Amino acid sequence: MHTSNWHYPTSIRVGAGRARELADACRFSGIRRPLLITDRDLGASPMIQQALDDCRRELGHCALFDQVKGNPTGSNVAEGLAAYKAGDHDGVIAFGGGSALDAAKAVALMSGQQRPLWDFEDIGDNHLRADPDGIAPLVALPTTAGTGSEVGRAAVITDEQARVKRTLLHLRMMPRVAILDARLTLSLPRHLTAATGMDALTHCLEAWCSPVWHPMAEAVAIKGLQMLQQHLPRVVADGQDLEAREQMLVASSLGAAAFQRGLGGVHAIAQSLGALYDHHHGLLNAIVMPYVLLANESVLHRPMDELAHALRLPVPGFKGVFDWLLQLREDVGIPHTLAALGIDERDARLIGQMAFNDGCSHTNPVRHCAEGYQQIFSHAVRGC
Template sequence: MSSLHYWNYPTEIFCGPGALDALAERCSLLGMRNPLLVTDPGMLALEPLALLKAHLSDTGLPFGLFSDIASNPSMDDVRRGVAAFKAGNHDSLIALGGGSAMDAAKGISLAAIDAEGLERFEWSQVIAHYPTLADFPRLGLPRLVALPTTAGTGSELGREAVLTQSELNVKRVISHPELLPACVILDPVLTRGLPPTLTAATGMDALTHHIEAFCSPLYHPMSSGVAVEGVRLIQQHLVDAVSDGQNMAAREGMLVASAMAAVAFQKGLGGVHALAHPLGARYHKHHGLLNAILLPYVLIANQAAISFDIARLARYLELQQPDFNGFLDWVLDLRQRLGIPHSLQLIGINDEAASWVGEQALADISSSDTNACVLSAADYSQIFRNAVHGVLPGVTP
């Protein structure tokens, strides 16, 4: 039986070692004649880019390269990418990397066709004007193929891009149905060089996506089911992927779990992301690491609203103590095994901006509106302070 899997949920996916070999044919079938390859500068000397460039060169497909993006890509990065897209007469895009490359490529795709698109399809405008996918205008965006080299953001299966508005130190969620990549290549070979610390942080990012989606108060049982299985895959594979980066089964399991998370969080995210977005914009810290640190503090803040559902999830995971406390202990133990810091102050963040963080978290309606329970700006400020100082209310050190 072949180790290469083909799925179409919610877009075309090729999954398994060697899936990269399908890229050129898919580009041809999608009418991609001169794609712009978008990646981050840290990828320039690494194996995944070398493998991808060799594959495209061997198949004779011309391409350009754009890598002038930050780890938290900004709207200015996107505008530079649009200039490169147009200067090279490109007709499509390939995104290689983590969430930064995916988000930048999506932003370039949108802004290359609609100069006002980053503003028109910002989340608050989407909520106000485009309540369903059918309400969005058809734009004919350039085709995008996504090849993740990390297993965390799930951006390859999402219709959103998260971009920093640098002048305000805030992150904006941009959404349009045509931002969903036309094809996704999940090849674990492209992730085997990811360092253990980034494997851990991105894996915890995927875990946070699944947990927040599962706890969202919105009714979406299909996404809830995906989230439950996604958490189990992470339980099964994350530690192995961190301890042995050449373990292809673990790498593939984490790629699948990460991609599944974008399907799960159609149900919504929550307070972890509401806090992580402004913190990432202000302090320029890795998004997955912020999520990993914040997760238990937000779980405790939501405990009254999620205890029943978390107990169901704990039973599915076959935890020895199948209730909220047992699940929280599992999260804390997993973080410790992965070397995730327990507090924000350990990564250089203090609580001097607590009021601003609380206000920004509440204003991040793409996440705060679907938190498990209603939290105020003051609530978010207090959760932030707890996370800075490593205080878990009700938990005995």
């Protein structure tokens, strides 16, 4: 186990039990009247009550908004923003999995803006529309090792009316402090440990495969994949393994740093499916991943040669990486097809078009057309 402080550029406090530093992290970030935002499942949990008690004792005030759903929506953000303004808050505590963290970051973004939420979607220079002084400071405590949202500058929110996921982006949305306390993840069930871990792996893998030139992100992606290779099977096998839990939290943060290089077709399809069917994002990524890799194989020979070598796989190249990923999915209990989630091909054409339109498709190593994504989706449904 370790206790460390890093700056990359978020100030990251790593170590078991460091959630008790939450009030200090708020003071460091200039927050005196925080609103703690979490999801519906965590709202009544002992860890949230402890955080509220600590902040109320040391800061004098801390309120709770716990109405965030999985795959957070624009309505969640609007309700959280109303609570933020009603309580005269000056900062946000993002506490929970990726959904809670993303919703909290969107509330912080909107706390001092005059434009509507979707005006800040990550398209072109839309981030310049935001008043940076109107973005509240954040402190983040992840309870899952998946999205890495605690060190990211983006939030993914579902637009219920359009039935699409939209990415909001601004540097000021990046939390001032992230606390990686493995004890907060010990109660995560096996299936969610696997799904969130595969989300982190997808971030690292798609960043590694991206055609964008970003050597720092490449290096971070490789280290994240090495950590995930070692610790994901271990933590799924024993959820009380505190060391493995901590390593997974760090790997998750590395994944989020790596995808400054971009993501790809796995996310393009998974985000489209999440908007339509509301399934767990990490699970969708894990199922779709091999089908996208096969569709990209023709341009991945060199990166897969290097990755197989870095992971010391027994078989080199694309086949070695592909076989490892298939075995890892099976070992941690990921279904092989989307049909296992009850997803069929009735929306295949729509999903193909949505995936093509998704911003993540722009950094896929192959620029598949809508029909190409439709075909990949159909393969993922059928398992062929």
